[in-house]
Amino acid sequence: MSQLDTLKSELLAAIEGAGTEAALEEIRVSALGKKGSISEQMKTLGKMSPEGRKTMGPALNALKSDVTDAIAARKTVLEESALEARLQSETVDVTLPLRASPVETGRIHPVSQVIDELTAIFADMGFSVAEGPDIETDELNFTALNFPEGHPAREMHDTFFFNPKEDGERLLLRTHTSPVQIRTMRSQQPPTRVIIPGRTYRCDSDQTHTPMFHQVEGLVIDKGSHFGHLKWILEEFCKAFFEVDNIKMRFRPSFFPFTEPSMEVDIQCDRSGGEVKIGEGSDWLEILGCGMVHPNVIRNCGLDPDEYQGFAWGMGIDRIAMLKYGMPDLRDFFDADVRWVQHYGFRPLDLPTLFGGLSS
Ligand code: 2NL
Secondary structure, three states: OOHHHHHHHHHHHHHHHOOOHHHHHHHHHHHHOOOOHHHHHHHHHHHOOHHHHHHHHHHHHHHHHHHHHHHHHHHHHHHHHHHHHHHHHOOOOOOOOOOOOHHHHOOEOHHHHHHHHHHHHHHHOOOEEOOOOOEEEHHHHOHHHOOOOOOHHHOOOOOOEOOOOOOOOOEEEOOOOHHHHHHHHHHOOOOEEEEEEEEEEOOOOEOOEOOEEEEEEEEEEEOOOOHHHHHHHHHHHHHHHHOOOOOOEEEEEEEEOOEEEEEEEEEEEEOOOOOOEEOOOOEEEEEEEEEEEOHHHHHHOOOOOOOOEEEEEEEEHHHHHHHHHOOOOHHHHHOOOHHHHHHHOEOOOOOOEOOOEOOO
16 A cells, blocks of 8 residues: 555544544644645655656645545534534423513613603693703802802701802702702793702701702792692692592691792601501691792792792602602612612503503
8 A cells, every 4th residue: 555545544534533623623734734744745746756746746636635525524524413413402492481571671760750750740730841950050059049148058068069169159969959940930931830850969868868869849930820729739749649539638837938938738648557558547748848939039030029929849759759659768769779670660661641540
């Protein structure tokens, strides 16, 4: 047997015995690579006599093509058996339950849900939604709202102030959404009917207070708006929001610099069963503050208090969310724990509407 015949039978045996595509590749490189056994033989052709080259040339080319074909054939076999093995091991169980789509696994945060609910209820009564910046001026947050110079809210320990600017003006994080109402009154002619939901900030932190929280305020300005309108709006709101047919409400005299007279509002509830049930029983729960807009505030917005009057109210969104949906600790709202949102959150496609059911 010639040297080439030996090389050929060795290579074909090795190709036949290659168990993986990687092993096959190794054999290909060892035979046909730059320094492979066949390539080395090819290099000797140049130094041969013409007769020697005449017999060795075709013999080497035949060997090269036989080995190339054998490798290709073995490769096909190995690929097919690898595919067969995958098909055997990776079976698809068509009886498994469907995995929920991303739209189904995401959840709406309770604060966003409650803002959507509020908006649906007040939109039905003809209110539009206004928004404004979180960073405000002292003038819009306090002065225009009839806060006197030495009012405690103007102190560093109650409000987040920025460092004073060169001209001495101190910006601040709004402590309520009322500056947006000032902006609204200054920019549009009455009749005005707006609600303003949004983030608000105060230096305060415990189980029921977080430095950032959410408020919704409402404002009505017109020539004949009176306290009776306010009471009706708030009663309709409470019934719709807490999804009860009837609810007793109690208006207690109070004080805010920006309203006169001012009231705090309690709603009927029952605490006997361990949890708070709204619209039943003989206990009271404070939920909001309200009043007739102070004439000074109307004047500060460029309107004549002898021509226009109105009313306003404000309540904590996080607080009414806790009451309606039974979350015990306000701090959980802002911990960004996905498990909490999964537990208390709302399905993204269930938009609150008055006809479709607010929270169902
Ligand atoms: C509360 C009380 C209240 C207002 C907010 C308001 C705004 C303007 C003029 C007059 Cl521009 N009033 N807002 C009025 C009464 C009460 O909030 O306890 N909020 C959590």
